[in-house]
Amino acid sequence: MAASLRCRFEVMSGLLCRTWGSAGGRRGRCAVLWPRSHVCGAARAASRSVCVELGGRKLEITSGKLARFADGCAVVKLGDTSVMVTAVSKTKPSPSQFMPLVVDYRQKAAAAGRIPTNHLRRELGSTPHEILTSRVIDRSIRPLFPAGYFYDTQVSVKASI
Structure with missing residues (x-):
């Protein structure tokens, strides 16, 4: 590698770190970092x-186990509850002067022991609880992004409660 990678931004006290190549404008792979281990690498962390x-x-x-094509992914478990959070963003900034952030929270019905009652047996739309939870997550993490960050970012949260 011709030049070392430098960290572009850090979210949630070092839990999610985006890396960019300083030479050639190529995007490096993102790695999930733990607090006090601010080391960005070109390959995804083990x-x-x-x-x-x-x-x-x-x-x-x-x-590092799931969602290897996402920019960042973590699975959090507390007792019987598990939550998988993935984050993906575009490589080019948006032309608008605001931070385009989309948060999608889904609680899987099968994980809670329920089977959807519609004829397709699918989980089609979001419930009001899921929409409100998405908004709470959006408003909680939006201030953690640096000023001038205008990359389209999508955060997906899958919960099994």
Whole structure:
């Protein structure tokens, strides 16, 4: 590699880091980083896991196993609840002067032991609870992005409760 990679932005105290090649304008692969390990690499980081005791229960955060084509992915488990969060963004900034962020939260019915009752047996639309949860996530993470970040970004959250 001709030049070292430098970090473009850091979100959520070092949990999601976007890397860019400084030579040739090529985009580097993103890596999920843990706090105090601010090292951006050209290849996706190997599978990493962190376990923490939280209120007498084990909180486990894992990355690198699922969604390898996403820019960043983490699976968080607390008891019987697991949440997979993926983040993807475009390589070119949007011409508009605002941060285009889309958050999609879905709670899988099969994971909760329910089967959809429609004739197709699919989970078609979002429920009001899912829409409100998406808005809460959007408003929580939007201030964490740096000023001047105008890349289309999509965050997808899949929960099994």
